Amino acid sequence: MADSRDVVFIDGVRTPFGKAGSLYAETRADDLVINCIRELVRRHPELPPERIDEVAIAATTQIGDQGLTVGRTAALLAGLPRSVPGFSIDRMCAGAMTAVTTTASGIAFGAYDVVIAGGVEHMGRHPMGEGVDPNPRIIAEKIVDPSAMVMGSTAENLHDRFPRITKERSDAFAVLSQQRVEQAYANGILTEALVPVATRSQEHGWGLATADEPPRPGTTMEALAGLKTPFRSHGRVTPGNTAGLNDGATASLLAAADVAAELGLPSAMRMVGFAFAGVDPEVMGVGPVPATEKALQRAGLTIDDIGAFEINEAFAVQVLAFLDHFGIEAEDSRVNPYGGAIALGHPLASSGVRLMIHLARTFRDNPDIRYGITTMCVGLGMGGTVIWENPRHQSSATSRQQGSKENQQ
Amino acid sequence: MISTGSELAALLDRASAMMPDETITRAIPHDVALPGGAGTAVLITLDNGLDHTKPNTFGPGSLTELNRALDATLDRDDIVAVAVTGKPFIMAAGADLKGVSQITDASDAEAIARIGHGVFNRLRTAKVPTFGLINGLALGGGLEISLNCTYRTVNSSAPAIALPECFLGLVPGWGGCYLLPNLIGPQNALKVIIENSLNQNKMLKGFQAYELGIADAMFDGADFLERSLDWVSKVVRGEITVERPELDRGQAWADAVAGAKAFVDLKVSGAAPAPYKALELVLAARDSDAETAFAAEDSALAELIMSEELRSGLYAFDLVQKRAKKPAGAPDKSLARKVTKVGVVGAGLMASQLALLFLRRLEVPVIMSDLDADRAQKGLDGVHGEIDKLLGKGRINPDTANRFKALISATTDQSDFADCDFVIEAVFEEMKVKKQVFAGLEKVVSDECVLATNTSSLSITEMASELEHPERVVGFHFFNPVAILPLLEIIAGEKTDDATLATAFATSKGLKKNSVLVSDAPAFVVNRVLTRLMGEITAAVDEGTPVEVADQALRPLGLPMSPFVLLQLVGPAVALHVAETLRDTCGDRFGVSPNLQAIVEAKKPGIYDWTAEGKPYVSDETKALLTLGDNPSTAEQVRERALNALAEEIGLMLSEGVVAAPMDIDLCLILGAGWPFHTGGITPYLDRSGASEATNGQRFLPKGVASVA
16 A cells, blocks of 8 residues: 655646626536646646546536536546546535545545546526425434524524624624725735636626626625624625625645655645544534544644634624634734635635635745645535645655755756 | 629628528637737627528628628737637538529529628638637538638538539639638649549548648637637647648649549539530639639539539439438338348349348348359358458458448348248349249248349339239349448339338348339330430441440540440440330330340440450450441431430330439439439439420420529
């Protein structure tokens, strides 16, 4: 059996995210992810495409243009060699994250050298819950509370569990997310990972998506205060402190560290470890807490070792629950420095890689940060966390390896 | 040239009023932010709102839409580029020809020519660079819109890029004849404008258009538009400079045109005006400025739009596109029975060709039979050999070759045909033999099994007459070479039932043939018309007209080959046999030439021998065989006589009900004999030459159907 190998995140790209029913209303889901795959291959001419051993694409609703084993069909349609296999994967919001951890495990095991892992969700074409058929025992035997099936309701439940997290705190966090996205756009940070997508519209003709559609620069507390709470009357969860319904796709390139070195592929992050954990489905938003604790424990690290956090902002309350638990300020610059899903959007199964793209950028700009995590909550009560190491950090194993290699040359 | 916007708008209004039923292709401008901060471009999408089976077209209303989009775009100071592209898979299929065929006034024709130029020229003269993003099918004006742009990109997998105007009887007159040679040189341009269009309207794939230099950049279908706009951005930013090869504007230009003229002469013998006009325009393109060149294109277009040749061409095109796909008189296709196994009686050359065709197209088991085991094996080996050839040429892959070889078999025992649903005989052309074959088959096959005959002259009704189930017999007449010629004459005998006929039509479609329903008349359609024609030519020779004069008399029609060259191809013995059959059944208007008999008796392959350069001549030996009279005719007299004979024969065929309408005669001659579009098959030519009225007292087709109304 092969010894466990180091896995590195080479690069990640994504389509601009759209609002469901708007930017990509007449653009196919598979075309979104095909664009990402082709962009990765184009950005890395040093990678012979036939060296790609797997294409894992996540989608929550695997029907229609997200069906037909989209990992394989997207690989074929993207023009990858027919010898490159592919599959589809689903863990709802953590789909792309699970595509990454699953294929990374395969790399560590020696089954793959290089993989593409990503996700797509066209929530305009495939609304949450499309075509589902919940087992009647869920209700009959009270397996979970019916509110667990409605994500907004689980967010309200989370406010109940943590009374310290008020609507005002949630709204303030949402404003921060919008401000940080606006700033990151101004600094040119977000565009570098974007793949322009031709948008089809029979009425308006072809267009070209080059920027995210959801952000609302200039969002104020006052504006948010007036929004409705659709999940509970006089509730706390509003469209303003929640990620919207979005369309988008992401893809990343992962490789065994030694293969990356052989091919000259640049390492952006080294995977340290990961964990998924289950929680009460009624408060699924708390999932990142046990997932992170589990991942830290297995990696032999503590929360104090983590210098950068990319936490998915499905709901502001769920981010605040995490930060409160670990005693981190909501405004801490280590947390989502380029903003998050409340402003950018959250096309479910694609978001995991979007977090990794942001973390990789943070690592690149901050060689002094050694470890970071990407973490997210998952429907039906789960959380997932991946711990990454910055290869630019002086103590990093990868950095030492690369250094010694350079010395030899 | 149109000098002002209001003049153009007025012309567009006038032209739009001519064609009120046009399907409008919208031109939708949309601002796009070019990647890399290059600025804003306007991307104009052409979209008629229908799916890809109904391509965008440019009628006057559509050009008006495009003109409005340009009005809203070109004066803007905040844009850095304008790009034009099409709806998914389709750029545009060119001018709306349905409207063009209705024009009766020369000045209307000129208006149509001028509006295309007027609108497209705005892209050529815009103050910002313009880009044609050829995302898919781009024909005629659908390509010329991009030729008028400063730059072009093309989708490598675009299925069809062409300037098919000469094929129909027009010239690429919205800039094509001037802009294309000045872009890619006269030789390449003439390949597109002349050679491809006169070679059964051959089209380029996207990558071929790129190789010829029609596009400056090529991208894959997966992200064609994204990559094209990225390229646009790089051109705008100066990151990419487009280099095009320097053209040789010397003698080579004239030589290229002269070369193409020789090709046109070979193809149409001076009979079709369009390609010659195109040659003139391409020649002049070397030195003309755009304004002069476009004016010349306008008048060429206007003249051709009013030509009988174009109207016949449009009529022929419509027959091939529509009537050929829905054969007149064919029963409801739901009556067709499934064909899961095919039998071919005979293992000779024709039988082997048929077996291979059924095998390739229907992909069902095909069994061949011959009474003699060696001959059966030889037939089978022949088919295996053809399969290997296809494999060698890369036309099929090894798996398919294996599949075909497993599907084909040969036998000497006709009981092996028991589970066939469709059996075709290709045995010796004699009634007695064919009747025997069918009688034998009827003992082993099911009651519904279709028995088809490839006879070229025998009566289907008689062939079926002694069978227990005569309703299952049908004529299935192929044309040689069966793999290539698209026509199939399907002949109903007196008792042939609808299920059998429907099965025959469905099978024909499966074989990718175009079929015409013909009644059980002597020699059916193509052979009857050709034999009557040949009879007149040989009679003229018999009377003393020199062979060359008689044989060249029909040159002004531009037929694919002269009568005596055709005779050589068919074989004098076969031709004589059909002539005799027709004389016996139809009477003395079908002559049997003693000179033809002499040639057959001397076992000559035809009238001609061939020089080393491939020119036909009459050898002294052949001359010695001929007995010529002393009443020679001029070419003109021969032609008049031949045309009148054709008009008479076709008139008789229609009154006998051999086919449903003159259109079916034309379709048969176009698809089965390769007769040209510019004669519309033949009845439009007979109408316009006056032969129809002189002979039958009336036209075959009302004015306006295949002519200017």
